[in-house]
Amino acid sequence: MTPTKLRVAIIGAGPAGLAAAIEFAKLSFVEVRIYEQARELREMGAGIGLSPNAWRMLDALGVYENLDKKDLFRPADGHLVQHRNGRTGELLLSHKQEGIPARYYQARTMRPVLQKALLQGVDGSRLRLSSRLLGIVEKPAGGWRLRFEDGFEDEVDLLVGADGIRSIVRRFVYPNYRLRYTGTTAYRALADTTDILSIPGFPDANTFWHGPYDRLYTCNLRNNVYELAARVRLTEDAAPVSWGQVASVEEVSERFKTFSPMLQRALAKIKVVKKYALFNGPRLPRVASHGSIALVGDASHPLAGEFGTGAGCAFEDAYVLARAVQWAYDRGYPIRDGLDLFDQVRRPHYHAMFDIVDGFAQSQISRQKITDFDDAALQILADEWSGGHHWLYTYQVEDVWRRAWKAEDGRRSQTTGVEDGDHDGSENGSHL
Numbered sequence: 134m135t136p137t138k139l140r141v142a143i144i145g146a147g148p149a150g151l152a153a154a155i156e157f158a159k160l161s162f163v164e165v166r167i168y169e170q171a172r173e174l175r176e177m178g179a180g181i182g183l184s185p186n187a188w189r190m191l192d193a194l195g196v197y198e199n200l201d202k203k204d205l206f207r208p209a210d211g212h213l214v215q216h217r218n219g220r221t222g223e224l225l226l227s228h229k230q231e232g233i234p235a236r237y238y239q240a241r242t243m244r245p246v247l248q249k250a251l252l253q254g255v256d257g258s259r260l261r262l263s264s265r266l267l268g269i270v271e272k273p274a275g276g277w278r279l280r281f282e283d284g285f286e287d288e289v290d291l292l293v294g295a296d297g298i299r300s301i302v303r304r305f306v307y308p309n310y311r312l313r314y315t316g317t318t319a320y321r322a323l324a325d326t327t328d329i330l331s332i333p334g335f336p337d338a339n340t341f342w343h344g345p346y347d348r349l350y351t352c353n354l355r356n357n358v359y360e361l362a363a364r365v366r367l368t369e370d371a372a373p374v375s376w377g378q379v380a381s382v383e384e385v386s387e388r389f390k391t392f393s394p395m396l397q398r399a400l401a402k403i404k405v406v407k408k409y410a411l412f413n414g415p416r417l418p419r420v421a422s423h424g425s426i427a428l429v430g431d432a433s434h435p436l437a438g439e440f441g442t443g444a445g446c447a448f449e450d451a452y453v454l455a456r457a458v459q460w461a462y463d464r465g466y467p468i469r470d471g472l473d474l475f476d477q478v479r480r481p482h483y484h485a486m487f488d489i490v491d492g493f494a495q496s497q498i499s500r501q502k503i504t505d506f507d508d509a510a511l512q513i514l515a516d517e518w519s520g521g522h523h524w525l526y527t528y529q530v531e532d533v534w535r536r537a538w539k540a541e542d543g544r545r546s547q548t549t550g551v552e553d554g555d556h557d558g559s560e561n562g563s564h565l
């Protein structure tokens with residue numbers, strides 16, 4: 134008899150879905166397919182930061198070399214990020230990257246560059262576009278029947294929700310889950326690098342410019358593209374706009390009138406700007422469900438880009454999920470056990486991130502008393518950038534995963550008397 138393969142459907146071909154597809158394709162007992170609602174894969178043309186943890190995962194995925202160095206901006210002095218007073222331009226803090234191999238230094242690039250690198254690692258025949266998942270039905274004998282908008286149907290054993298912050302898979306698992314507008318809207322603008330760097334004194338760095346309420350972020354994206362991204366608190370009466378709506382340059386510059394003249398000049402160079410109302414939702418009780426559903430990437434932790442490491446987290450999810458499934462398979466355990474282990478590793482990570490965001494919200498309330506621009510900028514640094522969440526960027530998920538499966542093997546061997554296995558799910562399946 135030919136043993137049947139584990140049928141895995143990944144919903145969504147963003148960073149999480151593509152990374153999961155790469156990792157599952159390495160497992161010989163898995164048959165993977167990816168469903169993406171878009172007609173073509175086109176990332177929005179803004180920047181994405183790749184922190185050291187993201188780079189380590191790109192190495193683990195095997196796509197590190199697909200990113201061309203000429204498309205990456207890495208600051209000349211090796212800083213992770215710099216913070217400036219938005220009014221005076223004074224450099225307040227420059228985070229270094231001590232102890233991190235240069236290969237994994239923070240870099241920023243255009244989103245399509247990352248997408249292309251991931252896509253090169255995916256077998257295109259496994260990807261079905263124009264496939265918007267509409268319905269999920271549990272089969273009586275186990276597994277899932279999936280129904281797509283175009284009438285296509287599929288039956289799978291394991292369903293991976295990599296369908297972003299508005300995940301339909303998460304809605305199936307948690308029907309009462311609600312996102313809410315954070316009160317913050319992001320503006321993402323692009324200008325020519327030559328225009329920005331011709332402004333006297335403008336730092337060619339990875340820079341946050343702080344003010345009492347709103348903040349600006351500027352960074353080179355290479356290939357003569359410079360990014361200016363703003364996060365602004367919108368007043369109660371301003372209705373949140375839909376994702377990616379074209380905005381006017383005046384709308385952004387209006388918010389930064391009290392910022393330094395150097396920044397006013399930079400904002401005047403903007404060629405294109407779009408705005409994105411930022412939503413988030415509460416932490417999830419679990420990131421695995423029903424013994425055969427896993428949530429990865431933004432679907433598993435609906436945050437609003439607070440840490441700039443969503444892609445790194447998505448890769449870590451994919452890394453752990455595929456290994457957890459292999460861990461269960463190699464030991465003859467049900468896949469459900471692998472998903473429980475995945476949940477044990479990733480849920481606490483995300484809950485810790487939500488705790489940090491809660492802390493940010495508290496400090497934002499206490500800062501409302503501060504009216505002076507410079508005092509507020511300093512207090513933001515103390516509250517949010519004193520290093521309390523830097524561990525996210527250097528997180529070594531490989532170690533956490535190794536400790537988790539060893540502990541679980543140990544726990545099981547104590548109850549069954551069976552010797553520990555030594556396979557960590559990091560290689561291709563050895564038997565079917």
Ligand SMILES: Cc1cc2nc3c(=O)[nH]c(=O)nc-3n(C[C@H](O)[C@H](O)[C@H](O)COP(=O)(O)OP(=O)(O)OC[C@H]3O[C@@H](n4cnc5c(N)ncnc54)[C@H](O)[C@@H]3O)c2cc1C
Binds near residue numbers: 145168295431444
């Ligand atoms: C303002 C802002 C700035 C950010 N900056 C950074 C940064 O600098 N660095 C960083 O690492 N991260 C950053 N992030 C976070 C990062 O963008 C996300 O974490 C990352 O894109 C998540 O990837 P994902 O694959 O989980 O979701 P997505 O990228 O949202 O991909 C989900 C995919 O699923 C598809 N899909 C959705 N529903 C369905 C359906 N029903 N059927 C089929 N397909 C479906 C979508 O079309 C999409 O292609 C930022 C986020 C925000 C909001």
